[in-house]
């Protein structure tokens with residue numbers, strides 16, 4: 001018997017535009033005119049899963065279907081690139097340890113604030129969050145009366161499920177030295193599980209970086225890492241996300257983007273600080289400074 005899911009639906013120019021604009025509005029991700037085939041390949045499985053005949057039907061389902069909220073989350077999983085690994089972009093992480101962490105510690109040591117709060121925005125399967133936890137732990141500077149919280153946020157629920165388990169395999173370890181692996185992981189089945197000392201500092205939240213509700217109740221952050229996420233966004237949507245980051249950071253807080261990402265044509269609300277091989281941004285201590 002013919003089954004709609006056997007039908008290999010074409011993605012017409014018009015359907016592509018409808019879906020592309022919808023995705024852009026919801027997630028900030030932008031598929032340009034040359035990526036019609038990519039979008040079709042990524043979403044074909046969703047048509048099959050829902051037994052839909054065409055991408056137009058899928059678009060209507062996304063807008064009006066009774067399960068549209070759940071479908072949005074599943075769609076996000078198919079659209080996003082989840083590539084990540086521990087200690088990605090090492091030179092910038094060195095700056096994070098030597099400049100950002102140390103600066104925060106010195107500043108807070110002058111007052112009574114003993115809270116360190118970091119955000120990995122677009123954390124995928126959690127390698128970046130755990131990398132931050134290793135850096136904080138191994139800095140040896142935030143024990144005793146310090147309260148450390150590292151939050152990972154991503155729109156992709158399937159990726160976050162892996163992050164919450166904290167069990168990783170070969171590919172994730174390609175940037176990690178054997179000594180660090182030995183110190184922070186314990187064998188579990190075919191994988192390696194992050195030890196509890198790191199896990200205690202970490203929590204994950206499902207959320208869309210474009211939406212204000214994602215940041216509600218999270219409190220203020222000393223630093224935000226949003227690396228290899230905005231590269232897929234349009235400028236308009238980068239600006240929207242970065243405005244949220246600005247509000248979520250403490251005065252003097254730091255923003256670290258991926259090496260291919262920059263705020264130069266987006267906003268001058270942050271001060272760029274250049275280091276050899278890496279660059280970071282800082283929110284001014286005083287508005288208008």
Ligand SMILES: C[S@@+](CC[C@H](N)C(=O)[O-])C[C@H]1O[C@@H](n2cnc3c(N)ncnc32)[C@H](O)[C@@H]1O
Pocket residue numbers: 026027028029076080081082083084085088121122123124125128153154155156159207208209210226227228229258
């Ligand atoms: C390539 S991964 C980057 C992981 C990590 N930051 C790194 O640099 O290794 C990009 C992640 O951004 C997430 N993402 C994309 N758009 C998002 C949005 N609008 N809200 C939240 N997360 C988003 C994707 O789900 C994906 O997990």
